[in-house]
Amino acid sequence: MPKLYSxxxxxxxxxxxxxxxxxxxxxxxxxxxxxxxxxxxxxxADRKQIPIGTFNSILRQSGLxxxxxxx
Numbered sequence: 001m002p003k004l005y006s007x008x009x010x011x012x013x014x015x016x017x018x019x020x021x022x023x024x025x026x027x028x029x030x031x032x033x034x035x036x037x038x039x040x041x042x043x044x045a046d047r048k049q050i051p052i053g054t055f056n057s058i059l060r061q062s063g064l065x066x067x068x069x070x071x
Contacts (some may be wrong), residue, residue: 004049010058011043013069019062024029039063 011029019031019041023052025048033039041061044050048056059066 002052002066003070004052005055007043007045007047007048009068010050010055013030013064014041014043014062017064017068031063 008054011031017033019033019039022030022032022040024030024045025031027044028044029043031041033042039062041057041058
């Protein structure tokens, strides 16, 4: 079974990969990376474990790979 990451771990990796905090609405935070194309990622805040489907969606939105999280 793949490792489940917390919100804090995911946010740290996004910030390390040049994503910037944009806003928060309720329990979801938005991070954006400028470039072509502009990438926007929505992360549920304050979760101890992000479900694998949600994590896969974050990977798709960010353009990162699972290997980027395993460093």
